[in-house]
Structures are given as structure tokens and as C-alpha cells.
Amino acid sequence: xxxxxxxxxxxxxxxxxxxxxxxxxxxxxxxxxxxxxxxxxxxxxxxxxxxxxxxxxxxxxxxxxxxxxxxxxxxxxxxxxxxxxxxxxxxxxxxxxxxxxxxxxxx
Amino acid sequence: xxxxxxxxxxxxxxxxxxxxxxxxxxxxxxxxxxxxxxxxxxxxxxxxxxxxxxxxxxxxxxxxxxxxxxxxxxxxxxxxxxxxxxxxxxxxxxxxxxxxxxxxxxx
DNA sequence: GTTACATATAAGGAGGAGGATATACATGAG
DNA sequence: CTCATGTATATCCTCCTCCTTATATGTAAC
Numbered sequence: 001x002x003x004x005x006x007x008x009x010x011x012x013x014x015x016x017x018x019x020x021x022x023x024x025x026x027x028x029x030x031x032x033x034x035x036x037x038x039x040x041x042x043x044x045x046x047x048x049x050x051x052x053x054x055x056x057x058x059x060x061x062x063x064x065x066x067x068x069x070x071x072x073x074x075x076x077x078x079x080x081x082x083x084x085x086x087x088x089x090x091x092x093x094x095x096x097x098x099x100x101x102x103x104x105x106x107x
Numbered sequence: 108x109x110x111x112x113x114x115x116x117x118x119x120x121x122x123x124x125x126x127x128x129x130x131x132x133x134x135x136x137x138x139x140x141x142x143x144x145x146x147x148x149x150x151x152x153x154x155x156x157x158x159x160x161x162x163x164x165x166x167x168x169x170x171x172x173x174x175x176x177x178x179x180x181x182x183x184x185x186x187x188x189x190x191x192x193x194x195x196x197x198x199x200x201x202x203x204x205x206x207x208x209x210x211x212x213x214x
Numbered sequence: 215g216t217t218a219c220a221t222a223t224a225a226g227g228a229g230g231a232g233g234a235t236a237t238a239c240a241t242g243a244g
Numbered sequence: 245c246t247c248a249t250g251t252a253t254a255t256c257c258t259c260c261t262c263c264t265t266a267t268a269t270g271t272a273a274c
Contacts, residue, residue: 014121015262019190026197033220045263047222066220066271074197081191083126088188090133090181122232140250152233154252159231173241173250 007055009079017041018049025059025072032068114162116186124148125156132166132179139175 013019017039024030024038036046050070053059057076062069120126124146131137131145143153157177160166164183169176 008121008123010121010123010126014115014118016115016117017262019117022194026194031220032222041262042264043221044223044265048262063221068221072197074194077191077194078198080187081195084184084188084191087129087133087181087184090179091185124232138250139252148232149234150251151235151253155232170251175251 007052009056009058009076010083012052012056012058013080015049015052017046018053021046021049021053022058022072025070026074029069029071032070035070114159116163116165116183117190119159119163119165120187122156122159124153125160128153128156128160129165129179132177133181136176136178139177142177 013022020038021035024035032047032050033043035050036043039046050059050061054061057073060071060073062071120129127145128142131142139154139157140150142157143150146153157166157168161168164180167178167180169178
């Protein structure tokens with residue numbers, strides 16, 4: 001019910017715990033237990049977060065022996081970057097407009 | 108109960124309806140009723156979404172007569188941009204690594 | 215094999231998110 | 245003033261999210 005679902009990147013990064021997991025995995029690949037040791041909650045809870053991160057392609061999980069290596073897949077954030085790019089024009093415009101006003105004011 | 112709460116930008120953009128509201132407001136400032144006309148849900152529901160967007164500083168609301176003009180405040184997305192910037196280094200590395208491999212292959 | 219470790223899954227509970235309807239209030243129009 | 249319009253608020257419902265504990269499975273180590 002959780003793994004099959006195709007999770008939204010926007011929803012995936014909405015949770016602070018999941019964002020922290022991404023930060024941790026940015027430093028190094030880690031098995032589930034090692035990740036959960038950074039949090040005050042159960043391993044089960046972390047597993048669920050990892051499932052959501054996997055479903056949105058932000059993290060990949062590979063079974064190695066009895067461990068599961070979790071790896072960050074930052075490319076999934078491209079969708080977010082593209083979404084943001086649309087709005088960047090507005091604050092760019094605002095800045096250039098402001099700059100223009102300031103320059104005009106200096107005359 | 109909703110207005111006082113300081114909403115997260117990450118949480119604010121997690122909802123597709125709210126993202127659509129942002130898109131609409133990117134085109135032009137609009138009163139609540141005009142915004143809600145774009146959606147198959149009640150004005151009340153849209154008001155709630157707008158409260159959340161306001162609480163995360165993504166939208167400002169100004170009462171003009173009996174209307175409330177809603178305006179996009181794209182600067183609030185800077186937090187998101189900065190968050191993303193941290194991860195961009197990783198896919199940049201991957202791309203430059205790929206480029207390197209391709210160039211090597213061409214020799 | 216037996217024991218210990220890494221993980222997955224099932225079941226359940228509290229609270230919040232997102233929606234609806236009904237009511238109330240303020241403002242502009244006639 | 246009266247009426248219609250634009251919004252806000254109160255209440256309620258349902259479903260999902262996040263977390264828990266308990267149980268099961270698979271692998272490594274002894």
C-alpha cells in the first residue's frame with residue numbers, strides 16, 4: 001500500500017524527519033539502523049519514511065547481506081528545481097525593478 | 108488556530124491545490140472568490156489554503172473594500188531555493204562526472 | 215544448529231489535513 | 245435603509261499521516 005504508491009517529491013520533502021534523512025544520506029550511504037540512530041523514534045517509523053523517500057525516487061535501497069544500504073538520489077530533486085525556476089523570474093524581476101528604482105532615485 | 112500557526116514553506120507547497128493557487132496568483136492578484144472559481148471545491152476550502160499560504164508568507168492578503176486581494180510573495184521561496192542549492196552540488200558532480208566519461212569515451 | 219542482529223510487516227491509535235455545510239458579518243449598490 | 249455580494253467563522257466528518265508495539269523473516273556469527 002505504501003511501496004507501490006508513487007509518492008510526490010513535494011510531499012516527500014514536506015516532513016522534517018525526511019528532510020533530515022536526506023541530509024544524513026548526503027554525507028554517506030547508510031543502513032536503516034544507522035539512520036534511525038540519529039532520531040528519537042523507532043526503526044519502524046524510519047523505515048516508513050524511507051519507503052516514502054524511495055517511492056518518490058529520492059532514495060534507493062539495496063540489500064547487502066542482512067543490511068540495506070540507503071543511498072541518496074538527488075536527481076529526483078530536479079522536478080522541484082524546475083518548479084522553482086518558474087517563480088525565480090518573479091523575484092529576479094522584483095530585484096531588477098528595485099535596482100532600477102534605486103538607480104533612478106540616485107539621479 | 109490556523110492563522111497564528113507558523114506554517115512551513117515545505118508543507119505549504121506540498122498540496123497540489125496550493126501549488127495551483129500560487130500559479131494563478133503568479134499571473135495576477137485576485138480576490139478569494141475569483142481564485143476559488145478555478146477549483147471544484149468550496150470557497151471555504153480555498154480560504155483555508157490561503158490561510159496556510161499566508162502563514163508561510165507565500166501570499167499576502169489585503170482587504171480592499173469588501174474584497175480581499177491576494178498577492179503572490181515569491182521571496183518566501185528563497186528558503187526552498189537555498190535548501191535545494193545544497194543538493195545541487197551532488198547532481199552537478201554527477202553530470203560533470205558523466206561528461207568526463209563521455210569525453211573519455213570519444214577519444 | 216543456535217543465537218544474535220538487521221529488517222519487514224501487521225495492527226492500532228492519536229491527531230491533523232482537507233473538505234462540506236450553515237451561519238454571521240461587513241461593505242457596496244440600489 | 246434594504247438587499248446582494250464578498251468573506252470569515254463554527255462545526256462536523258472522513259481519511260491520511262506519523263507513530264507505537266508486537267510478531268515474523270532472513271542472514272551472519274559462533
